[in-house]
Amino acid sequence: xxxxxxxxxxxxxxRSAQRLLYDRYKTAMxxxxxxxxxxxxQANSVLQDTFLAVFQNLSQYRSxxxxxxxxxxxxxxxxHRSSQQTPAYxxxxxxxxxxxxxxxxxxxxxxxxxxxxxxxxPEGARAVFVLIEVEGYxxxxxxxxxxxxxxxxxxxxxxxxxxxxxxxx
Amino acid sequence: xxxxxxxxxPTYTPPESVWEAVEQGxxxxxxxxxxxxxPMHEPPAQVWLELTESLPxxxxxxxxRYAAAxxxxxxxxxxxxxxxxxxxxDTKLTYSQEKAFSSALPAQNEAIDQQYEQLQAFCETKxxxxxxxxxxxxxxxxxxxxxxxRQLKEALGEYNTDASLSSQLxxxxxxxxxxxxxxxERI
Numbered sequence: 001x002x003x004x005x006x007x008x009x010x011x012x013x014x015r016s017a018q019r020l021l022y023d024r025y026k027t028a029m030x031x032x033x034x035x036x037x038x039x040x041x042q043a044n045s046v047l048q049d050t051f052l053a054v055f056q057n058l059s060q061y062r063s064x065x066x067x068x069x070x071x072x073x074x075x076x077x078x079x080h081r082s083s084q085q086t087p088a089y090x091x092x093x094x095x096x097x098x099x100x101x102x103x104x105x106x107x108x109x110x111x112x113x114x115x116x117x118x119x120x121x122p123e124g125a126r127a128v129f130v131l132i133e134v135e136g137y138x139x140x141x142x143x144x145x146x147x148x149x150x151x152x153x154x155x156x157x158x159x160x161x162x163x164x165x166x167x168x169x
Numbered sequence: 170x171x172x173x174x175x176x177x178x179p180t181y182t183p184p185e186s187v188w189e190a191v192e193q194g195x196x197x198x199x200x201x202x203x204x205x206x207x208p209m210h211e212p213p214a215q216v217w218l219e220l221t222e223s224l225p226x227x228x229x230x231x232x233x234r235y236a237a238a239x240x241x242x243x244x245x246x247x248x249x250x251x252x253x254x255x256x257x258x259d260t261k262l263t264y265s266q267e268k269a270f271s272s273a274l275p276a277q278n279e280a281i282d283q284q285y286e287q288l289q290a291f292c293e294t295k296x297x298x299x300x301x302x303x304x305x306x307x308x309x310x311x312x313x314x315x316x317x318x319r320q321l322k323e324a325l326g327e328y329n330t331d332a333s334l335s336s337q338l339x340x341x342x343x344x345x346x347x348x349x350x351x352x353x354e355r356i
Contacts, residue, residue, distance in 0.1 A: 013225055015320070022217060030212040040210075048216050052223050103196050109203035118207075134204055164200075 003067055010058055022051055025068060029075050035130045036079040038119045046082050050075040076131065076145050083123045109168060117167045121160055128153050129160035214312030215289070218319070226323075281342060284349050285315055291356070304355055311348040314341055 001009075001020070009017030029050060033043035053074050061070055118126060127146060131137045132153070137145070139153040146153070292299035292308070299308070321338045325331060 015221065015224075015226070018221075018224065019217070022220070026212050026216075027209050030216075031208075031210045034210050035207075043210075044212060044216050047212050048220050048223075051220055055224055104199045107199060109199050111203045111206035112208060114200075114203045115207050133200075134207065161200075 007058060007061065007067070010055060018055055021054075021067075025071055028068070029071060032072065032130070032135065033075055033079050035115075035118065035134065036076070036123075036127050037083055038123070038126065042082055043079075046075060046079045049078050053078070072135070073145060076127075080127055080146050083127065104165065114164075114168070117164055120167065121163055125156045125160040125163070128156040129164075132157055214309060214316060218312070218316055221316075221319075281345050281349065284353075285311070285345070288349065288352060296356075298356055301355075304352065307348055307352050307355075311345060311352065314345050314348065317341055318345065 001017075006017055006021055006024075010021055026047070030043055030047050033046040033050075034040060037043050037046060050071065054071055061067065065073075118129065121129065128142055131142050131145070132139065139150045139157075142148075142153045143150045148156075288308075288311075298304055318338065318341045321334055321341065325334050325338065
């Protein structure tokens with residue numbers, strides 16, 4: 001079934017089509033929600049809220065972006081809002097601006113260990129790191145999605161990389 | 170001509186920041202490589218279950234309503250025609266009553282749903298046993314069957330007139346009971 005056919009059936013509240021769309025994107029979206037929030041329960045809640053918003057607002061989807069990118073943008077905003085409500089959330093503007101580069105050496109980094117270390121980053125810096133380095137967003141897009149300046153996005157990314165390097169040593 | 174141009178036209182040196190950016194990209198190679206292999210995570214089946222409870226169900230199609238109205242009208246006309254044009258007074262009316270056997274109806278086993286809810290509550294407290302791979306596997310199967318069961322019940326509606334669906338539902342409920350039994354043994 002093409003994406004257009006799937007969307008049309010979802011708009012008619014066809015439950016099997018909704019399930020198909022959910023299955024198509026659930027793993028990527030759930031993984032992103034977990035990486036941003038660092039908590040499986042919170043990721044469950046974000047994923048549920050995201051797909052509810054997707055099915056309720058699917059008529060507003062225009063093919064300017066891919067469906068996956070549209071869903072992802074909704075999820076990022078929801079995950080960010082969800083993280084902001086936690087007491088441990090670090091205000092993004094409070095980190096120092098430092099743009100010096102980080103040397104990662106030549107040794108291979110274990111991916112499972114890297115994930116644990118990423119999850120230990122402060123939530124704001126983690127969100128910027130995941131969105132830029134893993135998901136491929138630009139600083140401008142991140143600034144728009146998270147409601148911060150491009151400068152903040154850049155300094156947060158640099159802070160995240162430096163912290164990661166320290167933790168991986 | 171090309172030699173002339175090569176020597177006459179000015180040349181430009183890139184700013185140092187270009188090399189710095191290239192160098193930074195090269196330095197980050199181990200990080201980029203590891204990021205390609207970060208683990209992926211599957212959401213629990215419960216997310217879909219809760220999502221479907223919040224979503225509106227399919228709207229009935231209009232043609233279906235019109236078709237139903239036309240069928241009823243046609244049936245009434247036919248009955249009226251037969252009644253008005255009955256050839257003699259010898260026409261006999263008979264009636265029969267059919268009884269639906271409870272065994273043919275889908276098992277409305279509320280106990281299974283209750284046990285399932287208890288299990289959900291139990292695992293929400295992050296009990297270590299729920300994190301064991303074997304337990305999680307069985308629980309995943311149970312979640313999937315619970316979704317199937319709810320969808321079948323929805324399809325059957327209140328009257329349970331479709332024998333094949335009823336039979337499928339009975340099978341699913343039986344499997345759910347078996348899985349619940351296995352899970353409770355592990356607790």
